[in-house]
Amino acid sequence: MTFSDFNFDANLFEGLNSMGFKTPTPIQAETIPIIKDRHDLIACAQTGTGKTAAYLLPVMDAICRTPDRPPISALILAPTRELAMQIDQQVEGLAYFTGITSIAIYGGGDGIGYEQQRRALRDGVDIVIATPGRLIAHMSSGTVRLGEIQFLVLDEADRMLDMGFKDDINRIVREVATERQTLLFSATMPPKIRSFARGLLKHPQQVNIAISQPAERILQQQYRVTDEQKTPLLKQILLSGQYKSVIVFSSTKEKVKALGRELKKLELAVQPFHSDLSQEEREKILLRFKNKQLPILIGTDVLSRGIDVDGIDLVVNYDVPPDPEDYIHRIGRTARAERTGTAVTFVNHRDLRRFAAIEKLMERKVAETPLPEVIGKSPELTAEQQTPKKRNKKRRFGPRKKREGAA
Known part of the structure; x- marks a missing residue:
């Protein structure tokens, strides 16, 4: 399989070629068709498997094909500013020929950075990548319009819950359009994630690529x-x-x-x-x-x-x-x-x-x-x-689908 098999928008495909992408990783091959068919998705995939492009490409393809775009088309929530910046950089590379706009929303910057974020949210931007806490701050100021969002992505959902963002995420979701496509990516899939996902997603498809195995190399x-x-x-x-x-x-x-x-x-x-x-x-x-x-x-x-x-x-x-x-x-x-x-x-x-x-x-x-x-x-x-003592504590990691090789 190559990326040409997905029939992406021509401008998006040109961006793919310019970045040297030729063959999809396993997580991309499995999830892109599901997302393109507009199903909600729960995907278990580790960092380094190509999961970011797995959701960015079909979401950006859909945005390219939307003539009358809402103020914000897609919202991606990430646990850390570093990951938000990394996602935004990948959007910029893929979007070079498409005209798609994006902004990374995170805390820790100066007043100028906050004002740039506020202006982008007020005027409209195709893709917003945000840490939950900083997005809540902008929501409190009344500058964010989330009611027409078509795509909601939760990246590294397990880490966001571990960092205590559950209430913030729920507050954000209440402001997002109910008629949306929701994609949840997590490196682990403990019961708390599955329970959390049930409240957010509608009849989701599931893909499990993560097997908690480091690369053989x-x-x-x-x-x-x-x-x-x-x-x-x-x-x-x-x-x-x-x-x-x-x-x-x-x-x-x-x-x-x-x-x-x-x-x-x-x-x-x-x-x-x-x-x-x-x-x-x-x-x-x-x-x-x-x-x-x-x-x-x-x-x-x-x-x-x-x-x-x-x-x-x-x-x-x-x-x-x-x-x-x-x-x-x-x-x-x-x-x-x-x-x-x-x-x-x-x-x-x-x-x-x-x-x-x-x-x-x-x-x-x-x-x-x-x-x-x-x-x-x-x-x-x-x-x-x-001879370490045996523990009766149940292993908190769920069953994982094994596959050959490593992405």
Whole structure:
């Protein structure tokens, strides 16, 4: 199958060609026909599978074919400003020959940015990509007209619920036209998402591509360490010179800042990325990283879903994430676009059970790599740590459809 099989509007198809898109990914091949047939949709798909284009292309195709467009044709809700910006950039690329307009609505900017958003919402724009909180702020000022929206998309719905946006989303949905097409994309599909979807969608079709399996091209390694060994080991890895583009994930912004200070002492080109930075600073950092002007980025899990950069060859989990799905998202930053990559995780004694849960979710073991001699020996496991207690807690991840390969 190629994109020509979808019979997109000629101008949209020209934009596709100019961006080098030839063959649809599995999620695109399955969802585009459903969306074009105007069905509501629940799609389970991980970041990196091409899900953004999976909904943008049929929505933009429909907008191209609508002669009398409403003030706002499509509303896309996203959990973070980084993802909203990423979606907007993809719209801009695809829409180059179509005349379709878009605006990203998110917080954290200056007064000028807010005024630009307000003016676009007041005057009308084809596609609005928004974080729920900032859109609510604009709605409260009376500048948003959502009553004629034809398409409502919830991207990374699981993350939006985890971040506490459920009430905001419900408030937004009450203002949106009832006669609309609703598309919900989520990396996981726990019961709370299915229950939430039932209240929003009408007789939805379902597609499940996500299987919580990282790409086979990722070399996964784990180091068993003490807390004191983590930073020296990280320094050793980064100073080896093997890797040109690196993301280091840590659990808190305080630790991100501390690691940034430590690594800068080694004269490494490194930049911490956290919520205390201004929006302008965050955008500049991401642009430098994307353009390969900044080799090392340190951040929290906001980076695991909000960054779309090819060519990252190393991901380091300085801390094991509490949610196994977050591990999948983190290491999925590498080995994109058919490249290979390495994912390294530092596992201390407190994280043994967390990492075991990750291995269970992936249905594979991650090989333990011996520590370099200069770092010392790995801590010995106690008898209890060698035979972790069995938990009665039900696995919160639903059944997943298996497929060969990885997008």
